[in-house]
Amino acid sequence: MVSPSLSSTLLLVVISTVLNCANGFVLPTKSSPSSSNSGRVVIGNTLPRYCNNNNNSQFSSRRSQLLCLYTPPSTTSLYSTRQQHQEEEPSTTNNNNKNESLETIFTSYSSNNQMSKEQLKNVPSISDMLAEGDLLPSELDDMWDAIVSNKSEDGLTIDLEGFVQVYNDIDDLFEDDEEEDDDGVVDDATLEALSDALTAAITSSADETDLAQVFDTLKDESSSSSTTTTSTTISFSQLRQWEEITSLVNEGMLGEDEFKSLWESSGDGDDMDLERFVKFNNELDDLFVFDDEEVEEEEEDDVDEISSDMTEDEEESEQQEEEEQVQQQLPMITETDLPPAVLFSQLANENYLVGQAELKRWGELQEMISEGDLSQEELDVLVGRVEKAPGTDTFLDEEGFCKLAEAIDDLFEEVDDETANNEPAQQQKQQEDDFRELKVELLELLEDLDKIGEEEGRLLCGLDCNELEQERVLEVVGELEREPYNKVVTVGGGAVSKEELVGDWELLYSSSSTMKYNEGLSGLAGGLTRFGGLKQKIIGAKYLSDVEYTEQVIGKLGGKSYEVKITGDWDMKTEVSLFTGKPANVMSVTPDNVVYGPRRDKADHWKSLGPMNMLLLSYIDEDLRIMRGNTSTDTLFIWKRC
Numbered sequence: 001m002v003s004p005s006l007s008s009t010l011l012l013v014v015i016s017t018v019l020n021c022a023n024g025f026v027l028p029t030k031s032s033p034s035s036s037n038s039g040r041v042v043i044g045n046t047l048p049r050y051c052n053n054n055n056n057s058q059f060s061s062r063r064s065q066l067l068c069l070y071t072p073p074s075t076t077s078l079y080s081t082r083q084q085h086q087e088e089e090p091s092t093t094n095n096n097n098k099n100e101s102l103e104t105i106f107t108s109y110s111s112n113n114q115m116s117k118e119q120l121k122n123v124p125s126i127s128d129m130l131a132e133g134d135l136l137p138s139e140l141d142d143m144w145d146a147i148v149s150n151k152s153e154d155g156l157t158i159d160l161e162g163f164v165q166v167y168n169d170i171d172d173l174f175e176d177d178e179e180e181d182d183d184g185v186v187d188d189a190t191l192e193a194l195s196d197a198l199t200a201a202i203t204s205s206a207d208e209t210d211l212a213q214v215f216d217t218l219k220d221e222s223s224s225s226s227t228t229t230t231s232t233t234i235s236f237s238q239l240r241q242w243e244e245i246t247s248l249v250n251e252g253m254l255g256e257d258e259f260k261s262l263w264e265s266s267g268d269g270d271d272m273d274l275e276r277f278v279k280f281n282n283e284l285d286d287l288f289v290f291d292d293e294e295v296e297e298e299e300e301d302d303v304d305e306i307s308s309d310m311t312e313d314e315e316e317s318e319q320q321e322e323e324e325q326v327q328q329q330l331p332m333i334t335e336t337d338l339p340p341a342v343l344f345s346q347l348a349n350e351n352y353l354v355g356q357a358e359l360k361r362w363g364e365l366q367e368m369i370s371e372g373d374l375s376q377e378e379l380d381v382l383v384g385r386v387e388k389a390p391g392t393d394t395f396l397d398e399e400g401f402c403k404l405a406e407a408i409d410d411l412f413e414e415v416d417d418e419t420a421n422n423e424p425a426q427q428q429k430q431q432e433d434d435f436r437e438l439k440v441e442l443l444e445l446l447e448d449l450d451k452i453g454e455e456e457g458r459l460l461c462g463l464d465c466n467e468l469e470q471e472r473v474l475e476v477v478g479e480l481e482r483e484p485y486n487k488v489v490t491v492g493g494g495a496v497s498k499e500e501l502v503g504d505w506e507l508l509y510s511s512s513s514t515m516k517y518n519e520g521l522s523g524l525a526g527g528l529t530r531f532g533g534l535k536q537k538i539i540g541a542k543y544l545s546d547v548e549y550t551e552q553v554i555g556k557l558g559g560k561s562y563e564v565k566i567t568g569d570w571d572m573k574t575e576v577s578l579f580t581g582k583p584a585n586v587m588s589v590t591p592d593n594v595v596y597g598p599r600r601d602k603a604d605h606w607k608s609l610g611p612m613n614m615l616l617l618s619y620i621d622e623d624l625r626i627m628r629g630n631t632s633t634d635t636l637f638i639w640k641r642c
Contacts (some may be wrong), residue, residue: 233271
């Protein structure tokens with residue numbers, strides 16, 4: 001690593017060389033060892049060379065990025081510095097600086113004033129040129145073989161003089177092949193290239209200086225722990241305690257195995273010197289280099305996906321608009337008292353089906369809606385009750401349309417004028433009253449059962465009801481399920497939104513034989529305890545569907561009261577009913593854990609939880625929900641929103 005003091009010296013050498021280029025000198029390109037060296041400017045030290053090689057294809061293919069290490073801040077300061085060097089510095093300054101720099105490098109990478117071939121290859125500038133293919137191993141071997149026979153008795157090492165000769169031989173590989181510019185001024189493109197390369201080199205030098213300071217800090221900490229010697233290295237554990245490494249490991253960006261691998265690949269031994277520390281940091285930085293092409297491809301894929309989604313949405317929207325425009329262009333059917341089959345044939349689309357768009361062309365129906373004789377909600381309820389055409393969810397075939405027409409006619413039976421004018425409002429009011437009466441009747445019935453159970457010491461939630469009481473509840477529930485205010489009926493057997501079930505619910509009644517046998521849901525009640533009620537918490541979000549049951553177990557005769565919590569996942573899906581052959585909304589629950597007191601058990605072996613795992617949704621409104629058993633439809637679970 002080049003020290004800061006040496007970097008300052010090299011900066012003067014580079015600036016002087018660049019100024020010489022501006023005065024008419026040119027930088028060298030590669031030539032054979034026998035070529036002339038006239039006009040060659042040696043930059044010296046560890047500095048790679050820059051040259052314009054537009055006319056040398058061989059050089060361009062093997063040495064395309066030999067740039068200097070430092071740059072002047074601007075073009076103006078470059079020329080002013082050049083004039084100052086011309087007036088103040090003698091011509092031997094560059095050579096003196098070069099020799100001093102080479103001696104410093106030799107001392108840093110040699111042992112006992114002798115340098116082996118491996119040590120020579122470890123000199124940064126030579127190592128970089130070998131790695132990048134700018135200097136061929138065979139070329140370096142020829143230079144070494146020509147020197148060691150004269151500079152060392154054993155032929156295995158060279159001294160300072162031999163090192164300088166090798167470095168000069170490397171310089172001799174480069175000679176300029178371009179003519180001097182007519183005006184003797186460096187062009188803007190050359191200055192810009194030099195500026196970019198030298199700026200990057202300054203940044204690299206600053207990074208190495210920072211790493212040297214960090215290493216000194218870690219080394220000082222090592223020395224402070226020892227009272228006898230001054231440490232020049234750091235250990236594996238000291239490097240692991242470095243704040244930057246600790247932060248990367250804690251954030252999950254660097255694994256312990258990766259850290260150990262970097263330590264081993266940076267060098268051998270149990271201790272780390274400064275050179276190995278710099279190599280370790282370079283390899284660490286390589287772990288966090290992003291592939292620009294890969295990032296660009298991902299961004300392009302995202303753009304293409306968004307464009308594709310937008311295109312599909314636009315096509316669907318355009319298709320809907322076209323269908324609406326076609327329906328608007330078709331004539332309104334204004335004839336009255338047409339047979340349903342004839343009316344269907346006039347309204348049907350090209351697939352011989354009738355949907356919402358086709359119903360808008362039914363003049364008599366639209367007149368009923370506009371005059372308030374029939375609300376859109378009532379029409380939706382009637383349409384929902386009619387079985388849809390095979391393969392569709394919203395379209396009616398001829399049979400379904402005829403049933404819809406009959407259902408609409410049933411709402412308008414012939415009566416006197418006064419009764420006829422008030423019939424829609426009266427009928428709607430009657431439906432509302434019937435609905436309220438049925439719902440109130442059910443809730444009052446369940447309340448009476450709880451009172452009787454409390455007086456007779458029965459279990460809560462109807463777990464001790466007799467058969468007559470169960471049949472009465474089942475009868476009222478059956479009537480309530482057929483009401484148009486039941487949201488399950490409104491969607492015509494389609495999927496009920498999961499959001500309708502989200503919230504807190506309390507169990508009012510259950511006829512489950514399993515719960516009766518276990519005296520509750522978990523089966524933990526009994527003996528000195530009894531079932532005290534059950535609540536259900538349903539959570540539904542975009543990526544989260546959790547359910548939690550809380551069962552109260554009440555102590556009696558000195559028994560201890562406690563809660564049993566059962567957690568799990570839930571989902572709402574549409575399946576064909578085994579009993580009716582029609583689509584049904586099924587709530588499936590997968591229990592996970594059973595927690596009571598200090599214990600927490602897995603729920604997969606709790607057979608008592610079976611009745612809750614698969615239930616059919618048969619009724620739901622704002623505050624009441626009724627579930628039926630998936631295999632036994634007479635099994636009821638009635639919940640009330642808390």
